[in-house]
Amino acid sequence: MIAGLARPGTSPLHRTAAGTKLAALAIAATTLFFVDDSRLLAVAGAVALALARSTGASFAEIGRDLKGPALVLAVLGLADWWLVDGATALVVVLRLGAIALLAHAVTATTTTAELSEVLERLFAPAERLGLLDAARAALTVTLAMRFVPLIAEEAREIREAQAARGLQGSVLALAVPLLVKVLVRAQDLADAIDARGFPPDRPTSDTEPKTNLRPGSP
């Protein structure tokens, strides 16, 4: 759903500036929260699906990427249908489905480096106030997005290994090795980033050569 999902391409969305896409996503997600009409939400969902499809991803690919959120959505929809009513369930599922598709369209067409640059620009005012270091803050957010699929992947591996040994994993039996493993991987990644000379030095004068290094660049 997020991160590590950027696909190369030349679709209109790929060519739109990352900042524009993120601003549009934030506005759309916020607006949809105040829409309670299921017909309007169905239109929004159709538009979102068309946008996700316009990135060049097939319906099958979109379905595969959004399998996790779809499952959550199905459970939530059934719960609302059962505990509240069908109309509420429809509104909730359509709204969240549309937002998930829009977010997918943005993340599928935005590379981590582009995202990092936008975040850095967003954090710049806070940096001028001395609140944070924009480059480091941007790196933290982009790393977090990258870590989500990594955690899911490691969880699956540990569960498979435990099943192979005939172990029935409890929550604790999965959580402890998983957290240890991803913490170690996070440390390794930090060391690798350090080895590449992050953060890039800021040019202090015009004569100083500017580096092309950007946090998150491959």
Place this chain on the structure above:
Amino acid sequence: MTTRDISHVALMAAVIVALGLVPAIPLAAGVPITLQSMGVMLAGLVLGPKRGAAAVLVVVALVALGLPVLSGGRGGLGVFVGPTAGFLLGWILAAFVAGFLAQVLEATEKSTLVRTVQLTAAAIVGGIVVLYACGILWLAFFVKLGLAKAFMVSIVFVPGDVAKAIAAALITVKVRQAVAIERK
């Protein structure tokens, strides 16, 4: 912050997001019990006050960016004016308090049981007492539910959150035996 700090903060933020993907158990009126609040406790207990709060801040930033990172695929600026906004913003303080208490309480070497109890207490004060205070005040005054009603609708979740606090403490003790992380 060193690059390792950044990486740890990002990782715990990702853990909170990943826990939101675990299918939720629906409870009263469709409000689901999720594991995400356990992620907030874990961030504080494992990383300490400042970095724990920073991890939650990253999650809040992802929500603001419109990404569906909250349980049930919620996200976007709408969440910040919704009924659960107090709980979302309260997470930041919750992780800080849980991390601070963990730092203070678990200062000396003691038995695993004693440390688990200490960390459970830290998780309960931060992740339940402080968090619910934020969430209930928001419900009472911004959603205009009134203090009594806001208290009643929130209190249903306490037993589940106590179980999560115990689990978070158990996980933290074991994880910190395997990986050396300074709380700060």
